[in-house]
Amino acid sequence: MWMPEIPPFLPFFIGALIVLFTRGILRNVIMLAIPVLSALHLWGVAEGIHLHFTFLDYQLTPYRVDKLSLMFGYVFHLAAFIAIIYSLHVRDTMQQMAAMLYAGSGLGAVFAGDLLTLFVFWELLAFTSVFLIWARRTKSSYVAGMRYLIIQVLSGVILLAGALFYASENNTLEFGHIGLEGVSGWLIFIAFGIKCAFPMAHNWLTDAYPEATVTGTVFLSAFTTKVAVYALARGYPGTELLVYIGAAMTCFPIFFAVIENDLRRVLAYSLINQVGFMVVGIGIGTALALNGAISHAFNDVIFKGLLFMSMGAVLHMTGRINGSDLGGLYKTMPKTTVLCIVGAASISAFPLFSGFVSKSMVMSAALENGYDWIWLMLLFASAGVFHHAGIKIPYFAFFAHDSGIRASDPPNNMLLAMLIAAVLCIAIGVYPSALYSLLPYNTSYNPYDATHVLAQTQLLFFSALAFVWLNLKGMYPPELRSTNLDFDWIYRRVLPNTLQQMFSVIWQVDSALRQAFLIRLNQCLSFLSKRHEGICGLLSRTYPAGSMVMWVAVILASYLFLSFIR
């Protein structure tokens, strides 16, 4: 049977439209059916360009399929499916529509074959996802969403500027290898970097994700950063700068994660840390490293989703998410506890769990290419991950001191979604060749050799030991209600304050000058001082005809002057 090649974002966008007009069971069935059908369709798609047209003078290819984009296409379908199951109980049209549009935009971005299409989906990602944050409908979520939106839109505008420069430099808009050459290379790099949560540009993530709704965060954690990872993998493989940026990304969030109280924010920090591993892989740029980065992105979507789901379940059932308020939940939420531990084991890269089979690829690649120091940093980061995500999350939520909360396990759809994710985590860990066969490059890699397993197990063991010892001695940073200062303090506090002070000084000087000036001119200008209503700001004031004519005279005089002095 002949089938037209439908770009995968289309079913999701149509689905969002259907969601608007359906209710109840029908809506749920449709929402579940769309990722399944779309994924089945995607499975049969051949590689190549399936859709192209000419816009302005450029060839646009909104649907290009190759192994790299397919890999992300599969995992996005998977993530959308799991997250939709997880959010089946939600009765909020806005949120469900936003989620469908968001998933569709992510898919559109990874199959975009040119920079212009990429830009469109890049901005759509921002505009659709922000509603998942606003859907919580609190003051703080609105403000955080706004900050998130501004930064994301800024990244899009920088991307567009980069694309324009790219078009004028290379006379094409095709999205292939870009590299850090010329203005365009740097602009696009910065745009990708912002979405990828590079250090100093990462605050939108830790700021906004914990403010989103329970189900919204699950969607958010899957798409935005992974699209950025995809874009980096396509445009900047083998860029050495990325190795160092990535290494920094793996390490610095650990410190913040350890002292953070909001458990979903802890996960947001660990998300940056995991993305760091991928960025390192892309920076190294060998076949093995790229495979590692991509497969780690694949796994991260699943296990990070699982962790966000389990914390979401806690928030959903108890209404609390701060480590200091929780504890002892394992008694009444046993299923959630077990599923959370599976996710924690995966992110900590326990052998036989999914994180192990992909993270070890990146680390081996670092070692093979002589990045010894980077390897050590990654090793430290691995220990750190185990600390804050592997132990801290389950320990403070489900064990630790008994908080007295007696919440039951979450609704069945949430449990089912977590179960699917957990099964996938273990399945990939036990049988990694299924994942490896999808990878874009051919490397016969076996994660289960003695050195890897031993090194990782030792690492985990000593890391656990450290936690236990610190905890027994009472030296582990206790969970406190506190506000931790991160880089965003600069632009949320310092910058506004300095600007305010600066302006107040300027205003004082200005007003003094103005005062003196006004007194002199007061007599002749007194008839002008009758202000009309609706005046606001110097620029939009209503001027009397006289002053307009004065401007005409000034301009005419200056034009004449300029033309006569030549």
Place this chain on the structure above:
Amino acid sequence: MLTHLPVLQVIVPLMAAPLCLFLTRSRLVWLFALMVSGLAFLISALLLQQVMTSGIIIYELGGWDAPWGIEYRIDHLNAFLLLIISSVSTVVLLAADTSIQKEIPAEKHSYFYILYLLSLAGMLGIVATGDAFNVFVFLEISSLSAYALIALGKDRRALWAAYQYLIMGTIGATFILIGIGLMYQMTGTLNMHDLSIRLPEVAHTRTVFTAFAFVIVGICLKLALFPLHLWLPNAYAYAPSIVTAFFAATATKVAIYLLIRFTFSVFGLSFSFTALPLHILFLVLGLSGIFAASIAAIYQKNVKHLFAYSSIAQIGYMIVGFSVSTTTGLMATLLHLFNHALMKSALFLALGAVMYRIGSVQLSQFQGLGRQMPITMAAIVIGGLSLIGVPLTVGFVSKWYLILAVIESGWWPVALLILLGSLLAVVYVWRIVEMAYFRPPLTSNENIKEAPFSLLVPIWILVMANIYFGIDTRLSIEVAQAASQSLFGVNP
């Protein structure tokens, strides 16, 4: 018949205007005016087609030869402008019957249509004619009717805004006339084509320099170039909605046409850009216009004011394109001319629909309108997106070419500034969106319903045009390219 098209283009609306007096019923006059405008649209489409296939059309009025008689010269640029003016005028008129019922007293309806047609005829005349003095005559026809149209506004401040516009407009027209007079003194001719041949002989004289300065300043006043824009916000804000939609889309465009015609054709490219440092002058004024007006727009409480300021900012973009003075730059200006006409007419007509239902366009009145007038608000949102320059709308196409032109000339900081300017547009459009979609409706507006069909149809014709020409750019780009190449004397 076909050979007389250039003059019919102007004569039809000019003659039709007084005929309106004989038709007494408002609806009848409306139908008549609509027919006339539609006819003008048809003529301009035919003209454009003729120009595209067989080049410049020269028409001599009354059979008098060119330097003595009046000559109409239609090239790509003229035909393009004629099409913009007549098409927008027709679509806007579609909405007029409903919209003016609430804004203009019934006994003045036929005057409204007379003035409207006169204004249309004046603008078409400015564009069609090839005679410099004729330009001034038509300029006065269109301006005088414009002052009266603005004064028809319901708000009493309309009178005062019209008065200010009158003063400024008259000064502008006088300057242009002084310039034309000086040119005539030096060359003894008023025909533009003739002028362009004779002016180089006397180009070194101070008189010509002075003439140039007067003409440029007069035109800059008409096109509301920063800082000569002060008359525009009030004139647009207090005029009846239909008038605002019509003028915002056409009046300043005609002035830009004059700027291009005088600098490129009459004075010639080499004179214009050496007599004055127009590159840098217009670049600076254009950019400051973009920023000053966009920032001012952010702080407006009246949405019509807001979009009026945004118009000034958009003129800034056109002037920046002009200041680049390459074929791509001029093409960007011409594209933006066309595209801006589409977006602003759509936006102001949609505001007319809000005015029709609520009786006010204060931003505070927009609370919750996203629920109550979803179709109108959707039009405003799409128009706003186009204003920002989002892909798949017309705004994107012209900004794209503008930035490309700027980068080609190596002014890449300017490119970044233009993008930054677009971000400011995001802010002021967002203010409306936030008000309309994120706030509960006002209790006083509880019974507000969607605007009537007769308003929605023209609004959505324009909105769809915004999207259509953002995707299928063949027509606009082909014509703009041909026009800009012929102005630079490049054979396509």
